[in-house]
Each structure stands twice: as structure tokens, then as C-alpha cells.
Amino acid sequence: MAVQSPPKAPKNEGNLVDRRPTRIAFSQKLGRWDVKVSPYLYISPFFILFAITGLFPLIYTGYIxxxxxxxxxxxxxxxGLQNFQDVLDQSSFWKALRNTFSIFLISSVPQIIAAITIAAILNANLRAKTFWRMGVLLPYIVAPIAVGLIFGQIFADQYGLANGFLNIFGIEPIRWHAEVLPSHVAIATMVNFRWTGYNTLIFLAAMQAIPSDLYEAAIIDGAGRFRQFFSITIPxxxxxxIFVVITSTIGGLQIFDEARAFDAQGTGGADKQWLTLTMYIHELGWGNQLNFGRAAAVAWLLFLIIVAIGILNFFITSKIATSGGSKPKKFKKVGKR
Known part of the structure; x- marks a missing residue:
């Protein structure tokens, strides 16, 4: 009688070996958690500080x-909304709103143009580049109250340096502290003095990131410096x-130090000629009225205005940015006939 051999084990197709699932070590799990969680831990301090110093005061101001x-x-x-209604019924609010927008426009537009121009000059081959680049930042580190006191004397109504300079050309003295537009020009000059150098360094850093190949190709095609500036640098x-416009909008609508230090009283003028919204908030909360509710209402109105203007600026600048495209213009090659 033949002895039957034991059944053979089935061969694994493709030489695959059956493996039982192995348990992942705790160190491997910890490594995976570190990869997934660590990025959020790195950025969490900003959001925690923002929630404490930004979001909570905003919500609490709305409650007040x-x-x-x-x-x-x-x-x-x-x-309810009674504080908002009372604020909107006061003429001081509308004067402060007018003054804020006027000073903001007079300061921001020339400031951005001047910052781009100075940055283009500093980006050229100059001697002592570091000295000039650090020099444009010096006005930014000067205390705002010191700037206000100095420029308050420069723009004095009778004996100021500005009127003395105008007198050379036979122009009568301007009442910088009495009239609306001259006071706005004086305060805007202080704002530009402090912030032009700061924005200049931002534009300078962006200019240095532009590939040099674009300028070399433009030079080969015969483009001059002005053509390179408007056809390569600006695009x-x-x-x-866009970034500078948005930040300038946020800062420009919150002007306080320069306007408050423009005269000794710090009340925005006898007829509220240069009273800004932030000064008006200070007057409601810590001035004669001592009404935190109305001050918080003005603060929320200012917040909504800044958000609306910021969104409008973003869409306008984004549309301008996308309409022209990101590629630099091609130049017609200039050659001798």
C-alpha cells in the first residue's frame, strides 16, 4: 500500500511572503505627530497673541x-444702536471723518510715489549704499511726539520756517493752524517724513528680488533707464x-500722534480743523464726555470703514495687477541702419 505524502503548501504567487501586521512603535507615532502638529505649534503664538490683543478687544469694544x-x-x-445714532448725529464726527480722509489721501499718495522713486535710486550703483539705506530709516525711529513738536514749530502761523521760506518768494504767511487744508498739508508732511523711509526699504527689498536677466535683456534691446523702470520695475x-497700499490705508486712517502733537492743546484745532477719528475717540472716552459707549461706537465705525476701504483697495489693485500680466514688456531692438 502506497504511503501518501503530506499535502504541499500552496506556492505564493509572485514570490510574495505572507506578513502579519506589525505594531508601529511609539517613537514612529510620535514622529508622525510631530510632522503633522509641529507646523501648527510654530504659528500658534501669533494667533494666541492676536486673540488676546486683537480679537478679544474688538469683540469687547462691540459689547461696550x-x-x-x-x-x-x-x-x-x-x-442697542443708540450710541451709533448719537455719534452720527454729531457734527464733530463728520468733521473728523472728513479730516481723516483728507490727511490720508494727501499723505499716502505722495508717500508711495516718493518711496518707489527713492528705492529706485538706492537700488542703483551708489557709493556708500549701506549709509544711504540706513539713513532713510532714521526718521522712522524718531519719537512721534518729537516729530510733532518740531514740525509744529516749522509750520507756525507767523514765525515758522515754512512761512519764512515762502516769504522769500513774496508769498504771504499761511495760517497753518487756522485753516483746514494748510493744517492737513502740515500733518501729512509729518506723516510722510516718518513713513516714507520705511516703505522705501520695502520697495528696495522687492527691487533687489527682480531677476537681473530682465534688465540685461532690456539693455541689449536698447531700453533706457526710464523705460526699464516703467516696463520692468513697476510691473x-x-x-x-498692493501690500504697501493696504498697510498705508490701515495706518493712514488711524492717524493720531502727529495730529495730536500739532499744537499745544492737542484738541484738533479751535474749529476741529484737523480732528481725526482716533482723536475723536480719545475725546469721547477720556475728554469732557467720558462716554465709553460712544467712543466704542466710533471705534467700530472706524473699523468697518477700514475694512471696506481695504477690500476696495485690494480688488482695485488686484485688477490692475492682473490686467497687465506678470511678464515684462518686450522692447523693440534699436540698431544702426
């Missing part, structure tokens, strides 16, 4: 704005210009 809130007496009754700076 719908209550009758005295600076010394504290919280009162719930009044390549579109993203930076």
Missing part, C-alpha cells in the same frame, strides 16, 4: 458700544505695491 457705559461709572443699561512690484 451697545451699552450705556460711563468711563468712571462703568457699565449701564443696554441701549514686477505690483504685489508689493
Amino acid at each position: 458700544s451697545v451699552h450705556q457705559w460711563h468711563t468712571l461709572g462703568g457699565q449701564g443699561d443696554f441701549v 514686477q512690484l505690483r504685489a508689493t505695491i
Whole structure:
């Protein structure tokens, strides 16, 4: 009787070996968690600080704005939108809104143009580049109150340096502290003095990131410096210009130090000629009225205005940026006939 051999084990197709699932070590799990969680931990300090110093005050200010809130007496009754209605009925609010937009436009537009121009000059081959680049930042580190006191004397109504310079050309003295537009020009000059150098360094950093091949090709095609500036430099700076415009809008609508230090009283003029919205908030909360509710209402109105203007600036600048394209213009080759 033949002895049957034991059944053979089935061969694994493709020489595959059956493997039982192995348990992942704790160190491997920890490494995976580190890869997934660590990026959020690195950026979390910003969001934590923003929630404490930015988001919470914003929400709490909105809570105060719908209550009758005295600076010394504290919280009162719930009044809804009454504080907003009371603020909108006051002429001082509309004067402050007019002054804020006027100073913002007079300061921001020339400031951006001057910053781009100075950055283009500093980007050229100059001697002592570091000295000149650091020099444009010096006005930024000067205390705002010092700038206000100095320029307040420069733009004095009778004996100021500005009127003395105009007198050379036979122009009568300008009442910088009494008239609306001259006071706005004086305050805008202070703002430009402090912030032009800061924006200049931003534009300078962006200009240095532009590939040099573009300029070399433009030189070969016969383009001059002005043509290179408007056809290469400006198109390549579109993203930076959008950033500077938005930040200038946010800062320009919150002008406080320069306007408050423009005279000794710091009240925005006898007829509120240069009273800004931030100064008006300070007057409502810590001035004669001592009404935190109305001050919070103005703060929220200013916040909504800044958001609306910022969104409008973003869409306008983005449309301008995308309409021209990101590629530099081609130049017609200039050659001898």
C-alpha cells in the first residue's frame, strides 16, 4: 500500500511572503505627530497673541458700544444702536471723518510715489549704499511726539520756517493752524517724513528680488533707464505695491500722534480743523464726555470703514495687477541702419 505524502503548501504567487501586521512603535507615532502638529505649534503664538490683543478687544469694544457705559461709572443699561445714532448725529464726527480722509489721501499718495522713486535710486550703483539705506530709516525711529513738536514749530502761523521760506518768494504767511487744508498739508508732511523711509526699504527689498536677466535683456534691446523702470520695475512690484497700499490705508486712517502733537492743546484745532477719528475717540472716552459707549461706537465705525476701504483697495489693485500680466514688456531692438 502506497504511503501518501503530506499535502504541499500552496506556492505564493509572485514570490510574495505572507506578513502579519506589525505594531508601529511609539517613537514612529510620535514622529508622525510631530510632522503633522509641529507646523501648527510654530504659528500658534501669533494667533494666541492676536486673540488676546486683537480679537478679544474688538469683540469687547462691540459689547461696550451697545451699552450705556460711563468711563468712571462703568457699565449701564443696554441701549442697542443708540450710541451709533448719537455719534452720527454729531457734527464733530463728520468733521473728523472728513479730516481723516483728507490727511490720508494727501499723505499716502505722495508717500508711495516718493518711496518707489527713492528705492529706485538706492537700488542703483551708489557709493556708500549701506549709509544711504540706513539713513532713510532714521526718521522712522524718531519719537512721534518729537516729530510733532518740531514740525509744529516749522509750520507756525507767523514765525515758522515754512512761512519764512515762502516769504522769500513774496508769498504771504499761511495760517497753518487756522485753516483746514494748510493744517492737513502740515500733518501729512509729518506723516510722510516718518513713513516714507520705511516703505522705501520695502520697495528696495522687492527691487533687489527682480531677476537681473530682465534688465540685461532690456539693455541689449536698447531700453533706457526710464523705460526699464516703467516696463520692468513697476510691473514686477505690483504685489508689493498692493501690500504697501493696504498697510498705508490701515495706518493712514488711524492717524493720531502727529495730529495730536500739532499744537499745544492737542484738541484738533479751535474749529476741529484737523480732528481725526482716533482723536475723536480719545475725546469721547477720556475728554469732557467720558462716554465709553460712544467712543466704542466710533471705534467700530472706524473699523468697518477700514475694512471696506481695504477690500476696495485690494480688488482695485488686484485688477490692475492682473490686467497687465506678470511678464515684462518686450522692447523693440534699436540698431544702426
